[in-house]
Amino acid sequence: MKDMSTAPHRIVVLGAGYTGMMAAIRAARRTRRHGGHVVLVNPSPRFTERLRMHQIAAGTRLADHRIPEMVGGTGIEFVQGRATRIDPALRRVTVSATEGERVLGYDTLVYAIGSVTVTGEVPGVADHAHTLDTPGAAVRLAERLRELAPTGGTVAVCGNGLTGVEAATEIAESFPGLRVVLVGRDRPGSMMGERARAHLDRALARLGVETRTGAEIVKVLPDAVELAGGEPVQADACLWTTGFEASPLAADSGLTVDGRGRVVVDAALRSVSHPSVYAVGDSAAIRQDFGVLHGTCQSGIPSAAHAADSIARTLRGREPRPFRFGYIHQPVSLGRGDAVIQFTHADDTPRRLWLAGRPATVYKELVSGSPPVTYRMSRRLAIPAALLGARRA
Numbered sequence: 031m032k033d034m035s036t037a038p039h040r041i042v043v044l045g046a047g048y049t050g051m052m053a054a055i056r057a058a059r060r061t062r063r064h065g066g067h068v069v070l071v072n073p074s075p076r077f078t079e080r081l082r083m084h085q086i087a088a089g090t091r092l093a094d095h096r097i098p099e100m101v102g103g104t105g106i107e108f109v110q111g112r113a114t115r116i117d118p119a120l121r122r123v124t125v126s127a128t129e130g131e132r133v134l135g136y137d138t139l140v141y142a143i144g145s146v147t148v149t150g151e152v153p154g155v156a157d158h159a160h161t162l163d164t165p166g167a168a169v170r171l172a173e174r175l176r177e178l179a180p181t182g183g184t185v186a187v188c189g190n191g192l193t194g195v196e197a198a199t200e201i202a203e204s205f206p207g208l209r210v211v212l213v214g215r216d217r218p219g220s221m222m223g224e225r226a227r228a229h230l231d232r233a234l235a236r237l238g239v240e241t242r243t244g245a246e247i248v249k250v251l252p253d254a255v256e257l258a259g260g261e262p263v264q265a266d267a268c269l270w271t272t273g274f275e276a277s278p279l280a281a282d283s284g285l286t287v288d289g290r291g292r293v294v295v296d297a298a299l300r301s302v303s304h305p306s307v308y309a310v311g312d313s314a315a316i317r318q319d320f321g322v323l324h325g326t327c328q329s330g331i332p333s334a335a336h337a338a339d340s341i342a343r344t345l346r347g348r349e350p351r352p353f354r355f356g357y358i359h360q361p362v363s364l365g366r367g368d369a370v371i372q373f374t375h376a377d378d379t380p381r382r383l384w385l386a387g388r389p390a391t392v393y394k395e396l397v398s399g400s401p402p403v404t405y406r407m408s409r410r411l412a413i414p415a416a417l418l419g420a421r422r423a
Contacts, residue, residue: 038067039345042123042136044113046072046097047080048327048401049311050142052334055408058104060342068105069134071125072097073112078165081327081398084197086168088204089176095402104409116283118304138306138341141280141293142334145312145325148273154250159270162197174267179205186255186265188247189272190214192362195230197269202237203365211263213242213255214272222360222372223380233364274325276313288315297352299337308337318355320377329355331401332418361394369394
């Protein structure tokens with residue numbers, strides 16, 4: 031056990047999204063008796079429910095979760111600011127905070143900054159398209175949709191993955207006078223089983239969402255989306271949901287990253303170049319037997335819990351265990367009154383079991399609302415990792 035007469039073991043967590051909050055709260059609980067002191071850094075004092083960004087875009091007002099209140103009573107020190115540089119050799123983080131620049135020393139760093147939509151690969155996206163990266167960005171899209179609603183117009187949702195489907199159906203349901211076009215290369219719900227995908231197709235048709243599949247978007251214009259070899263799609267508003275990349279902070283700080291800027295980690299989720307740094311969620315290239323995990327809350331929270339447990343094990347003089355994870359579902363909301371849930375094998379391929387309609391809506395709402403509940407429980411209870419989605423080696 032750590033000698034409590036010595037200086038505390040400083041654990042700095044960068045990012046207070048789904049993964050960062052779990053890492054900070056769980057680390058604070060698990061290391062409290064072993065000299066751990068957790069510092070949580072985030073640019074905003076508000077907790078962002080990224081699973082609900084499409085609801086904000088459609089005009090819904092969400093609950094205002096404040097990070098200082100969520101971590102109150104845990105012993106976590108909250109620093110409002112943006113990390114601008116990591117010095118892994120000296121184990122220091124430079125933070126642009128509200129009161130000026132601060133330098134935070136650490137013994138262990140948890141990198142949980144997450145990812146943003148790629149806007150620089152297709153011309154015009156950065157200038158003319160909206161994203162769902164932040165609540166502010168979603169609010170700006172909502173304001174544009176309200177401007178268009180009285181006279182009508184076309185909304186092009188670019189990217190027909192699950193984020194695009196949720197956004198397109200939410201907008202179509204909330205603004206029935208707008209024409210919504212979902213544009214992408216693959217069929218919506220292509221990763222789902224046939225029956226779940228058929229339900230998704232029926233929901234799109236019921237809400238009047240037009241789909242353009244097999245489409246390669248080559249340029250976004252102020253009033254249209256230009257396709258390769260095809261007619262342009264009119265767009266009075268364009269929402270870009272395709273492609274994600276990690277923050278450049280890790281690469282700029284000398285950590286080993288992959289082609290998408292994610293920190294390359296070992297089996298225990300430690301940086302392969304700097305083992306004092308753990309990376310979790312969208313920020314990390316986490317390899318399992320079936321491949322590298324794609325960034326979702328479903329895998330992010332278990333990875334954060336595992337990192338916190340590993341830090342606690344290290345402080346007790348034990349070796350961290352390998353991280354093991356398997357997917358269980360693909361939950362998709364289709365407006366406020368419908369949803370479809372495709373249950374999956376561990377490698378995210380579809381099982382025969384699926385759920386739709388009202389039961390699926392309840393299920394999806396539980397999934398979307400579960401992180402804040404989990405954080406409150408984690409302040410007082412040692413929730414088994416298996417219940418969070420992590421699997422023992």
